[in-house]
Amino acid sequence: MASSDPNKLMAKADKLTKLSLTRWSADWKSATQLYEQAAIGYRVAKNHEKAKIAFEKASKGQEMLSSPWDAAKHMESAAALAKEVGNWTEVADFYKRASELYMVCSRPQPASDALAKGARALEDAVPDEAIQLYTEACSILEEDDKEQMAFDLYRAATCVYIKLEKYTDAATFLLRWGLAADKCSATNSQCKAYLSAIIVYLYAHDFKQAEKCYNDCSQIDVFLRNDHGRCASKLLSAYSEGDIEEIKRLGQSSTISNLDHVIIRLARKLPTGEVCALKTEAAEEQEEPLDENDLT
Amino acid sequence: MSVIDILTRVDAICKKYDKYDVEKQKDLNVAGDDAFARLYAAIEADLESALQKAESASKEKNKASAVALNAEVRRTKARLLEEVPKLQRLAVKKVKGLSGEELAARNDLVLALPDRIQAIPDGSAPAAKQSGGWAASASRTEIKFDSDGRFDDEYFQQTEESSGFRQEFEMRKIKQDQGLDVISEGLDTLKNMASDMNEELDRQVPLMDEIDTKVDKAAADLKNTNVRLKDTVNQLRSSRNFCIDIILLCIILGIAAYLYNVLKK
Numbered sequence: 001m002a003s004s005d006p007n008k009l010m011a012k013a014d015k016l017t018k019l020s021l022t023r024w025s026a027d028w029k030s031a032t033q034l035y036e037q038a039a040i041g042y043r044v045a046k047n048h049e050k051a052k053i054a055f056e057k058a059s060k061g062q063e064m065l066s067s068p069w070d071a072a073k074h075m076e077s078a079a080a081l082a083k084e085v086g087n088w089t090e091v092a093d094f095y096k097r098a099s100e101l102y103m104v105c106s107r108p109q110p111a112s113d114a115l116a117k118g119a120r121a122l123e124d125a126v127p128d129e130a131i132q133l134y135t136e137a138c139s140i141l142e143e144d145d146k147e148q149m150a151f152d153l154y155r156a157a158t159c160v161y162i163k164l165e166k167y168t169d170a171a172t173f174l175l176r177w178g179l180a181a182d183k184c185s186a187t188n189s190q191c192k193a194y195l196s197a198i199i200v201y202l203y204a205h206d207f208k209q210a211e212k213c214y215n216d217c218s219q220i221d222v223f224l225r226n227d228h229g230r231c232a233s234k235l236l237s238a239y240s241e242g243d244i245e246e247i248k249r250l251g252q253s254s255t256i257s258n259l260d261h262v263i264i265r266l267a268r269k270l271p272t273g274e275v276c277a278l279k280t281e282a283a284e285e286q287e288e289p290l291d292e293n294d295l296t
Numbered sequence: 297m298s299v300i301d302i303l304t305r306v307d308a309i310c311k312k313y314d315k316y317d318v319e320k321q322k323d324l325n326v327a328g329d330d331a332f333a334r335l336y337a338a339i340e341a342d343l344e345s346a347l348q349k350a351e352s353a354s355k356e357k358n359k360a361s362a363v364a365l366n367a368e369v370r371r372t373k374a375r376l377l378e379e380v381p382k383l384q385r386l387a388v389k390k391v392k393g394l395s396g397e398e399l400a401a402r403n404d405l406v407l408a409l410p411d412r413i414q415a416i417p418d419g420s421a422p423a424a425k426q427s428g429g430w431a432a433s434a435s436r437t438e439i440k441f442d443s444d445g446r447f448d449d450e451y452f453q454q455t456e457e458s459s460g461f462r463q464e465f466e467m468r469k470i471k472q473d474q475g476l477d478v479i480s481e482g483l484d485t486l487k488n489m490a491s492d493m494n495e496e497l498d499r500q501v502p503l504m505d506e507i508d509t510k511v512d513k514a515a516a517d518l519k520n521t522n523v524r525l526k527d528t529v530n531q532l533r534s535s536r537n538f539c540i541d542i543i544l545l546c547i548i549l550g551i552a553a554y555l556y557n558v559l560k561k
Contacts, residue, residue: 148499186498188491254484 006041009034010054017061032061036074043081050080052090063101072101076114082126083121091121092129099140108144114136116153127160134160138180147180151189154180158196159262167204171197171213182220190220191228195255198232202239203266211236231255247271332402339376339383343412346372350417369418376413404428417494436497 013034039054059074079094095118102111119133134157142239154177161170201210238246353365
């Protein structure tokens with residue numbers, strides 16, 4: 001009984017919307033209602049494919065009735081069902097459409113929420129798409145001056161980047177996070193973001209970048225004076241001296257243990273074996289000028 | 297009190313008051329011109345007093361006073377040892393009225409003096425005891441400690457008690473350090489949590505403001521609606537309508553009853 005009714009409702013609703021000789025304008029109101037009922041029926045029957053289609057059509061109906069809010073809500077439900085089905089492109093599309101509809105209602109918060117949900121759904125399957133969605137969500141919030149809400153999104157995006165082992169991207173994103181934190185004067189998060197960025201650079205064996213990053217961040221007073229800044233400088237000096245024990249000790253310290261757990265994992269693995277190489281590199285650079293002096 | 301005790305005490309008192317013994321002084325004064333003899337006599341007297349002090353120190357029950365007496369004895373010994381070279385120089389000088397044999401004898405006496413001085417017991421027993429690391433400073437000759445560099449003395453010995461105390465002190469210090477480390481880590485965690493809470497609260501303040509305005513609006517709407525509803529219900533319930541309703545109802549019932557009666561017949 002549960003499956004037949006939604007089918008019938010769908011058929012009726014389709015008939016109402018299809019334009020033909022007898023019908024000059026589609027009756028969206030009743031059609032939408034029927035579509036909604038059918039969709040709910042399908043969902044209860046765990047018929048995800050059909051439920052998704054029903055929600056799609058219901059959303060279109062709501063759009064026609066110029067209620068973008070309901071349309072967006074239906075789109076979200078459709079997207080959730082698409083996730084169950086496993087149709088990732090549709091998931092992304094639906095969530096994006098839902099977010100657009102929310103923006104039409106001039107409600108940026110739910111818009112970014114929709115994108116965030118989409119990104120979370122796509123994290124495992126299509127991580128690149130997920131990152132794009134996260135970035136869009138963050139920009140929406142930033143435009144609206146609501147950076148505080150964006151912190152969770154930044155965190156999630158950073159996790160995805162690190163899972164993909166795209167360390168430079170991760171570090172760049174962390175710096176963006178730091179910028180957002182700066183705008184809303186969330187100094188603790190800001191310093192944590194900068195320290196995480198430095199750790200990510202070090203993990204990627206990019207010592208020069210890490211140093212540059214540290215120099216850039218030291219322009220900011222708060223970071224310089226903060227615990228995190230001191231930890232960063234100690235880490236960099238330990239690296240330049242090739243002191244593996246010191247690096248390991250710093251990795252265990254409480255400053256680092258307060259960061260995000262993904263970053264903690266990186267930090268614990270930090271002396272990634274190339275510390276001695278860095279030391280000899282630095283030593284070589286120093287020797288060259290001496291040679292020049294000898295020649296003259 | 298035995299006889300021996302009495303005798304010893306009498307001897308001590310006599311020695312003490314020897315200076316008032318005119319005859320003895322006369323003997324001593326014979327050597328008045330002789331600087332050597334004078335010095336020698338002085339040294340002898342000091343030696344005697346030192347010996348006495350050493351004896352009383354060894355008999356002392358109270359460790360602190362024993363230690364003090366020993367220290368004094370050592371000081372005296374050091375002073376006497378210093379004077380010995382002076383005495384030696386004087387011994388070589390020729391003094392009128394002195395035979396060559398006596399001169400030689402004097403020399404021997406002087407030579408014997410250091411040994412006698414050293415022999416005075418000052419509590420430094422030769423038994424093997426811990427020296428507590430003081431031995432190193434014995435090599436410095438410019439810095440003179442009272443004890444002459446002999447630091448294996450009872451005064452500096454670590455008894456079981458004191459070494460036990462020292463160990464316990466070290467252990468307690470280590471435990472305190474560990475405890476303080478734990479506390480500092482806990483404080484770090486607290487600080488981090490507190491700043492996170494701070495940021496979270498900052499984040500929620502504008503949200504609360506929004507909620508505030510929205511709820512105010514909703515409350516105003518609700519009040520409005522309530523008032524209107526009250527008016528409507530009052531209108532409906534006004535007594536005139538009510539009476540009319542009842543009368544009409546009675547009429548209808550009457551008609552129904554009449555019809556019923558008619559039909560039944």
